[in-house]
Amino acid sequence: MTSVSFTGTAFxxxxxxxxxxxxxxxxxxxxxxxxFLLASLLWKSRFIPGIFTGYLExxxxxxxxxxxxxxPYSLATLFLTPVTFGFIALFIxxxxxxxxQAITTLACMFGLCIHQGSYNDVTFVTCFxxxxxxxxxxxRLDDPVEILMAKASFxxxxxxSLIFLGGALGKWTPGYWSGQVIYDIYFVERDxxxxxxxxxxxxxxxLRDFATCYSRMVVLSExxxxxxxxxxxxxxxIIALAMFLGITLFSNVLLFSVxxxxxxxxxxxxxQPAPGNRPLTLPVSxxxxxxxxxxxxxQK
Amino acid sequence: MKRREKNLIFLARxxxxxxxxxxxxxxxxxxxxxxxxxxxxxxxxxLFVGCVALWIMALPLNRTVQESYLRRFHLASANFAVWAIQxxxxxxxxxxxxxxxxxxxxxxxxxxxxxxxxxxxxxxVASNDLATNVETDPVxxxxxxxxxxxxxxxxxxxxxxxxxxxxxxxxxxxIRSAFKISPVxxxxxxxxxxxxxxx
Numbered sequence: 001m002t003s004v005s006f007t008g009t010a011f012x013x014x015x016x017x018x019x020x021x022x023x024x025x026x027x028x029x030x031x032x033x034x035x036f037l038l039a040s041l042l043w044k045s046r047f048i049p050g051i052f053t054g055y056l057e058x059x060x061x062x063x064x065x066x067x068x069x070x071x072p073y074s075l076a077t078l079f080l081t082p083v084t085f086g087f088i089a090l091f092i093x094x095x096x097x098x099x100x101q102a103i104t105t106l107a108c109m110f111g112l113c114i115h116q117g118s119y120n121d122v123t124f125v126t127c128f129x130x131x132x133x134x135x136x137x138x139x140r141l142d143d144p145v146e147i148l149m150a151k152a153s154f155x156x157x158x159x160x161s162l163i164f165l166g167g168a169l170g171k172w173t174p175g176y177w178s179g180q181v182i183y184d185i186y187f188v189e190r191d192x193x194x195x196x197x198x199x200x201x202x203x204x205x206x207l208r209d210f211a212t213c214y215s216r217m218v219v220l221s222e223x224x225x226x227x228x229x230x231x232x233x234x235x236x237x238i239i240a241l242a243m244f245l246g247i248t249l250f251s252n253v254l255l256f257s258v259x260x261x262x263x264x265x266x267x268x269x270x271x272q273p274a275p276g277n278r279p280l281t282l283p284v285s286x287x288x289x290x291x292x293x294x295x296x297x298x299q300k
Numbered sequence: 301m302k303r304r305e306k307n308l309i310f311l312a313r314x315x316x317x318x319x320x321x322x323x324x325x326x327x328x329x330x331x332x333x334x335x336x337x338x339x340x341x342x343x344x345x346x347l348f349v350g351c352v353a354l355w356i357m358a359l360p361l362n363r364t365v366q367e368s369y370l371r372r373f374h375l376a377s378a379n380f381a382v383w384a385i386q387x388x389x390x391x392x393x394x395x396x397x398x399x400x401x402x403x404x405x406x407x408x409x410x411x412x413x414x415x416x417x418x419x420x421x422x423x424x425v426a427s428n429d430l431a432t433n434v435e436t437d438p439v440x441x442x443x444x445x446x447x448x449x450x451x452x453x454x455x456x457x458x459x460x461x462x463x464x465x466x467x468x469x470x471x472x473x474x475i476r477s478a479f480k481i482s483p484v485x486x487x488x489x490x491x492x493x494x495x496x497x498x499x
Contacts, residue, residue, distance in 0.1 A: 051450030058457045060448060061484060062491040064375050064383075113387040114380075120442035120449060122392040129388070132345065139341040147333060154330060155345060162349055162356075163390045169359045170369070170394020173470050181396050184438040258392070 023093060026141050029152055029268045030098070030134065031090055036264025037105070037130050038086040041079070043257040044123050052076055055117055062116065070116040078111040078118075082131075095141055102138040106131040123257040129159045130261040149271060153233035156265035160240045163262060165226035171219045179212030186251060187211045194250050237269030352389055363473065367498055370475040373397065373468050375444050376496045397443045400465040402434040405480075410434045411465055443468060447481055447491070456481060460489045474499060 055072035068074050082105040089101045109128035112118045133155055140148055175181040186195055187207055198207060225243055228236040244259040244266070334342045358365040368377070368386065373395065377383035400411050414434040439445065443466040447456065456462065460483035467476050478494035 047450065054450050054453035057487065058453045059488040060453070060456070060481075060491060061488055062375075062448070064380060064491075066380060069380075110388065114384040116448055117450060119387060120445040122390070122441070125388060125390055125392070129390070132348065136341050136345040140339070143337075143339075151330065151333075151342060154326075155342070155349075158346075158349055162353055163392075165353060165356050166390025167392045167394070169356055170391050170470070172360055173396060175396035175469065181438060185440055 033264040040261040065116045099138045102134040153269040157236040161229040168222035179215035182215040183211035233269040237266040240266040374477045396469040399446045402463045
């Protein structure tokens, strides 16, 4: 029997939809995020063949790592499996298969976070958290679309806030506040258009002063962005997008492997209707009644 | 109307700031919806994010957490499992990290001298020809990447004997590690931890 639901998000105008249509709408954010997760991994992929052959040529025997997590073949498997499954996930609608894909991707990302050849790469940490969102989403595909979108946006922004929090608090140290760390890493010799431009136009003293301002701006903006989850998801997503693009375009385009998957999460947040029309900003009692009604109906 | 719902409405309406009231309302409805529909997936994700956020927020406040973070960066946790469980915690560009690389064992004076003499050289691990006995460079995170990361394997293959000295600092807490990389065969090098000090 075909059940119906009332949807009114940016993914579909308010109208009566069949359950199949509802799944189509619900799958759109999942596919967007999966696409960006794949983009992150593919941005990184150009380094993988060189790294793989390097590891094959010379084994680094460190007793700290178990053999499984220092083996180059396990590194290749952990990287290629989520890429392959991600492409497949863009074309399937089976809930069980999507859950399997999401859980496998999460497990592989965790594996990459602890493998000797990839543990230091933040790409796999951000992909891990985006995969956690995907696992959650794959288990809630049958939720009423309005509720699902509201939760998806909120959790997306919550994860983005967590990433910023992790980056910010480790920078609450004198080296970052004085700008010395950023100056040494980026301003002295980094071959990138922004730093080349600054070196060409500023003297040593002015460059050092600029590095201090730049570093403090990074610390303060990352700290502020760790509170994004307190904002309306749409506003928070716009700020997050500006931050990710700013970080990447003004410091290192290689960081797209870190930020692209998070940009995918922020795009989901953009799909929220403007403040005032959101289902979750309705008066409390009516929103509870409306949100619980479809769940009760499906239970019957 | 149930008492709990009345409480939710009361709390939502008592907020003076409209944005805060809207946020309170959103949060309460979200949590209430999760509770009412027994949404275990959402509850688990919230719990997971909450636990990791608490761990991160403890960093500036608790010395044990700071030590744990710094040991993680130097692959010096109690064991692999303790290290692995911390790895999903976001820590990009955390702390003040520096590496020194040398072909022979270096003294503390030599490390200091390298810092003063060549304050801003490129990563010494990316070069086969060191200008001096000891060269140094800052790194953004995980200073152990100096010898574990992919690109460096080709340098290690050509010159398999290296000494690495690593330092990470968070406020008044500092961890220092020394590693010796020595050849085992043409296709294998061994990592020896010489020392780890934290103070």
